[in-house]
Amino acid sequence: MRYIIIALLVIAMACKNTPTNPKPHAYPRVYFPEREYQLFDTNAPFSFMYPKYAQVKPDDEDGSNTHPFWYNINYLPYNNGNNSMATLHVTYQEFKNRAEFDDLFDDTRRLAYKHDIRAEEINEIEVHNASTHTTGIIYELKGNTATNLNFYVSDGEKHFLRGALYFNSKTEIDSILPMLNFLKQDVVKMIETTKWK
Numbered sequence: 569m570r571y572i573i574i575a576l577l578v579i580a581m582a583c584k585n586t587p588t589n590p591k592p593h594a595y596p597r598v599y600f601p602e603r604e605y606q607l608f609d610t611n612a613p614f615s616f617m618y619p620k621y622a623q624v625k626p627d628d629e630d631g632s633n634t635h636p637f638w639y640n641i642n643y644l645p646y647n648n649g650n651n652s653m654a655t656l657h658v659t660y661q662e663f664k665n666r667a668e669f670d671d672l673f674d675d676t677r678r679l680a681y682k683h684d685i686r687a688e689e690i691n692e693i694e695v696h697n698a699s700t701h702t703t704g705i706i707y708e709l710k711g712n713t714a715t716n717l718n719f720y721v722s723d724g725e726k727h728f729l730r731g732a733l734y735f736n737s738k739t740e741i742d743s744i745l746p747m748l749n750f751l752k753q754d755v756v757k758m759i760e761t762t763k764w765k
Contacts, residue, residue: 654735686712733748
């Protein structure tokens with residue numbers, strides 16, 4: 569009888585499994601590099617600081633050199649290969665008068681707001697740096713958009729620099745948010761250190 573009672577107790581305790589919830593979908597941990605900056609200073613009519621884990625390459629894939637001061641800044645902190653995870657496309661235009669500046673400004677705003685169909689919100693952050701005679705706007709696009717960060721900076725007299733950050737693979741905002749926040753600081757550093765020649 570004693571063995572039957574012990575067996576029943578063991579069976580009863582074995583049947584009391586606590587249900588476990590499935591673990592939420594997770595993304596691999598990203599290890600961010602230490603921030604170190606270097607100067608981008610070429611024959612371009614501007615200079616700026618950019619991270620040492622990035623590469624600046626001219627944007628002349630077709631070899632035409634139509635826009636000699638357009639660049640792609642490829643960020644390479646997230647893998648060991650040569651493939652970048654994100655690219656900041658930087659374009660430069662010189663303008664001669666207020667009407668040309670207004671056209672460049674309108675184009676930049678239109679390009680940022682063409683994503684408003686998918687964007688949950690678009691924040692405009694004004695940029696003003698008296699020491700470098702630079703003003704501009706950073707457009708932060710919240711949600712699953714093709715680009716989550718656009719900007720322009722200008723001296724208001726001659727120089728107009730525009731940038732748009734793109735991740736190089738289709739991703740959900742949840743998975744790229746830590747990387748976006750990390751790279752946003754690099755873009756802000758670039759904007760803050762832009763100087764005109």
